[in-house]
Amino acid sequence: MPTVDQAIALGLTAAEFALIAEKLGREPNEVELAVFSLMWSEHCAYKHSKKLLRSLPTEGPRLALGPGENAGAVDVGDGWVVAFKVESHNHPSAVEPFQGAATGVGGILRDIFAIGARPIAVLDSLRFGEPSSARSRYLLDHAVGGIGHYGNSIGVPTIGGEVYFEEPYEQNCLVNAMALGLARGDELIRSAATGVGNLLVLFGASTGRDGIGGASVLASAELGEEDAAKRPTVQVGDPFAEKKVMECSLELLERGLLVALQDLGAAGLSSSSAEMASKGEVGLDIDVSLVPLREAGMEPWEIMISESQERMLCVCEPAQLDEVLAACEKWEVGGTAIGTVTDTRALRVFAGESLVADMPVPALVDDCPLYDLTVEPPARGLYPAPVATLSADAGPREILLALLGSPNIASRLPLFEQYDCIVQSRTVRRPAQADAAVLALPSSPRGIAVSIDGSGRRVACDPYTGTIEAVLECAANLACAGAEPLGLTNCLNFGNPEKPHIAWQLTESIRGLGDACRALDMPVVGGNVSLYNESGGGPIYPTPVVGVVGELPDVASAGRSGFARAGDAVALAGPFRPTLAGSELAKLRGDELPVGLPAIDVAAVRAAQEAIRDLVRDGSLASAHDVAEGGVLVAVAESCLAGGLGATLDLGAVGASDQLERTLFGESPGRGFVVSGSEDALRRLGELVELAILGVVEGDALSVVSGEAPIAATLDELRAAHGALAPLFA
DSSP states (O other): OOOHHHHHHTTOOHHHHHHHHHHHTSOOOHHHHHHHHHHTSHHHHOTTTHHHHTTSOOOOTTEEEOBTBSSEEEEEETTEEEEEEEEEOHHHHHHSHHHHHHHHHHHHHHHHHTTTOEEEEEEEEEEESOTTSHHHHHHHHHHHHHHHHHHHHHTOOEEEEEEEEOGGGSSSOEEEEEEEEEEEGGGOOOOOOOSTTOEEEEEESOBOSTTTTIIIIITTSOOOTTGGGGGGGSOOOOHHHHHHHHHHHHHHHHTTOOSEEEEOOTTHHHHHHHHHHHHHTOEEEEEGGGSOBSSTTOOHHHHHHOOOSSEEEEEEOGGGHHHHHHHHHHTTOOOEEEEEEESSSEEEEEETTEEEEEEEHHHHHTOSOOOOOOOOOOOTTSSOOOOOOSOTTOOHHHHHHHHHTSTTTSOOHHHHTTSOOSTTSOEEEOBTTBSSEEEEOTTSSOEEEEEEEOOHHHHHHOHHHHHHHHHHHHHHHHHHHTOEEEEEEEEEEOSOTTSHHHHHHHHHHHHHHHHHHHHTTOOEEEEEEEOOOEETTEEOOOEEEEEEEEEESOGGGOOOSSOOSTTOEEEEESOOOOBOTTOHHHHHTTOOOOSOOOOOOHHHHHHHHHHHHHHHHTTOEEEEEEOOTTOHHHHHHHHHHHHTOOEEEEEEOOOSHHHHHHHHHOBOTTSOEEEEEOHHHHHHHHTTSOEEEEEEEOTTEEEEEESSSOEEEEHHHHHHHHTTTHHHHO
């Protein structure tokens, strides 16, 4: 029988091992211990975060499907719903970046079509160490290659995303993937197994040893120097196999042949079967000798916890089995009946006639111990100050060009060009054309907009306020496209929650996430938690990544970020309160992270975003671009470059040089917008929100008159600075 030491090696604690024995009424055998080690892992059970996540708002008037299913969904009208979710594949990508990122995309796509929605888009959120690091460049190249390989091959467009570079991600890169799908609201399916006597059918790829232990050994522990030895726990993906699995799944659902459907992701057959049984309050009997294998001699425990990709588990009535298997044969996905639904509330595993595991379903899924966190704010200096790359006496023009060429602001266009962003012909706004991607809806002028965002450095300064900023910035991106936010998904990337300072970051961040969503009347439809993102070099920045989906009434009026007409007035709109604390300029100067960020009047921000959204929708604003990294002058420069038009700004006498820098380069995410339009349109906007006229769209240069020496840079100079890192992203 397994020992406590073996349980600890699988990621359990001695107390958890004893609790498992108590739940079983005996000590677990080899198969049972393997299954419990995964089901009770952080990755599957959320045992350090579930209590906190219960505080998030999950109800809303447009909510179609909330947390608890493979993906959430919102109602976008005319009987259509949009399903969406974001998940992490951080640790696998740190070990094997190509397959780690590729299978991250594959996994999130399965979550979408597992509820009956056809995937229509992918976005990604990536974090790496500084680009001067050979390791970071290697991880970037291969992770981007994996994302492009999977999405391009399966025919789902990658329509947007974000990439940031910070030293704390050097050993623990972040690869978060978000997917969207489209479905008829009355055709969504849930994953609860029901109907005693119904059959459990496994279809898709055959099962091998790839991915064994991924959820417990790799994803629920800190990474160390032996990372390379964990390569066998990284799954191997096949997008062409997934394409067949997707089409088979959608056909089975369209024909009404299934009672329930679930994808096999983390923990493989163990988690998919146990979760289906738990949701349906039933038991399942599984015979692993019936599972199609691609490797000889696999043990029952290996079959149960393999994380081989491109597999689905469904429940069907016995009378429908022949039709289900015929559809699987048509799509060449190898369907096999491997078990039955029972009334035992137990997950029983057989190997032929031999019973090799007998586990109460509630013990596996519902009775995992949930932990209260010990919280304590971190001591100053948890994160080292960045290395300075800009002299303290640099002038405004030099600062502008340095910011435009800095790793976190430089053009990502060469990266986006590696992704197919227009396949399926729904894409209205491509990456770099607008702050949010825009997709058309079927047989309607309406569309959806989507954005993904997060700033680890600012959350490290203030987890509560920084997380609110992330939500507001995502919503601001949608406002610039003319879209109303309908729902939010999140991926919470943090260090080791057993450490009080990390627990404090996580607690405060979730508190901020909940408060921001309540203030915007935006439900959380689901998400993911990725913890233990740290190594001997310390933790990552706390990085809550949020994805928001919104609706706009007419894609023809979707906003753009680039200036559109010479002669238009340029203005700064919104309750913008710039600060250099935690800014990109502060990073370039090597400043230590401050403790705390200025408080936010979220009600005023919401009002400003709604005003911007309405004037974009009615065509009054020719362009709208939120002020994010780098501040106002960088936002104006980006609008110049996106539209191919210059601008002349007159800021007047703004006082001392430190105030000029704060005005031009200070940051206040989600709260300010650079807009352009007629003087009448801006006057009407000014009646609704704070607004300051900055200048006019004209010429082929960006010129700024201020109390100091004038600032001037041609579009060619701006373009050269902004594209300085193109070889990095190519």
